Amino acid sequence: MELSSLNILFIGAAALLGIGMYGMLVSHNLIKIVVAIQILVKSALLAMISAGLARDEIQLSQSLALTVIVADTIVAVIGIALAVQVRRRIGTLDVRELSKLKG
């Protein structure tokens, strides 16, 4: 594996991280924020696999990535459940409306 190829992979992971963080900062919709979290986790997966490739321990990074995928799916399920509950009880998915709640 050439060094420049690894560099491309790590730069891609960093750029995905940036896009996910930007999405979390500017999104108003709760479901869109869960999408941004998914992008963040995918960047972590790409960085992990690339690191395994760099250390020549791809099997270890694969087993770690498996755990990350399971945890990521659970985070998505719980986040979506929370968003649906908020929509049902409060009537909106807008995070700006949620921040006005008192009590």
Place this chain on the structure above:
Amino acid sequence: MQIISIHTTLVSAALLCALQAIHSKRLLISALWLAALSALLSILFYILGAEQVAVIELSVGAGLVTVLFVFAINVAGDQELKGRDIIPIPFAAGLVLIGILLLIRFIVPLEPPLRTSRSVSFVETLWGLRGLDMLVQIVLIFSGVLGLLRILAEAKAPLEGAVTEEVAALRERDLQALAQQSTAATERISQATPEPF
């Protein structure tokens, strides 16, 4: 050189998908772009030699999570949100750009890869070295199933309440109609009966 170009193409396409997922106005389109991002990343993982993760990412990331998103968008509705931003977009973009450029500055160029002589199989790594994590994953899967059940249970509850209220309202209306009929009949009988001497 060809491998590098394939990597560059796949990473650029993945970045494009991620940008579209953030920028698209409709949530359904956003979820579909996220599925495309998962599929592209799984192709990349396969090329890099992580076949098991590629298969699981394709089935879970592009399949299960997308189905969940579509279900949630159907239940919660795709409302367009307008108004003032919490954080101004140029400020957020500048902040993230500076952070990412600093991160790239620190990690690139990479040191030459450290080659280790160990070569452990995937099965040995997964079940031998990280057996405890597998137990944690089982617990996580159960909690996820409970979360999903929670969504489904709450989706049904208002419907049942509405049906019960509707039946009660119909029964109340029937009872009122019966009471009016009986009152009218009593009046008719009392009018038809002659006065006693």
